[in-house]
Amino acid sequence: VIVALAIMAIGFVTVSQLFSGSIRSVSLSEQYLKGTTLAHSKLGELEVSNYSVSAFEGTFPDEKKYRWELQIKPHTSALNNKENNILLSEVTLNVLWEDKGKTHDIELNTIKVDGELHPSADSLLAKSFGGGPGSIQASESESESEDSSADESTPTQNISGSSNSYNNYISGAKTHHVSGN
Structure with missing residues (x-):
């Protein structure tokens, strides 16, 4: 016990x-x-x-x-x-x-x-981020000159790091609009 x-x-x-x-x-x-x-x-x-x-x-x-x-x-x-x-x-x-x-x-x-709440021109941002050529709000003439000067066979990267066999804009879209529309 x-x-x-x-x-x-x-x-x-x-x-x-x-x-x-x-x-x-x-x-x-x-x-x-x-x-x-x-x-x-x-x-x-x-x-x-x-x-x-x-x-x-x-x-x-x-x-x-x-x-x-x-x-x-x-x-x-x-x-x-x-x-x-x-x-x-x-x-x-x-x-x-x-x-x-x-x-x-x-x-x-x-x-x-x-600093300011808005950054510099898109072309300068593209250089900073090492992204593909282009502008988020590129004018038609600017878009055409970039398209003609780019080598379509050279893979590029956009800001997100996506690698493609064609030149994309900063947003990764194939058009000059941010949304890709």
Whole structure:
């Protein structure tokens, strides 16, 4: 009887430890979910304001336990080209919180385009992206001159990386309209 009680006591202690461990895991998962939700919300807010910020750190109005830190720095890329008005920045948003003496964090990263909201001429963009010749909104005379100057037997690639045995426009269509119509 004593041996049976000892086995039951060990089993009870083990089950209670597993139960308390799972409660801690659920609590931590809930914190990470809240941190992720707050990070996505803040990133959306930044995107709407075109990343125009007055502060690079702060707290959330309804969640004082959580704080955020923002870093915006130039992003090194072969696509950066002042002539084409393509300048990329890397945006890093950290949401941090303390729990039982430990700091936890969620980090979200994105790339944004700096400068004007519209890029340069399509011919310059085509060079930047290494795509096939053409213009998204090419005039008929421009389209005809590009068609006649292109070697139809040479495979080309469009911006999406699609390789064809004929020259496509930037969008990958065979016509000068973006939709291919």
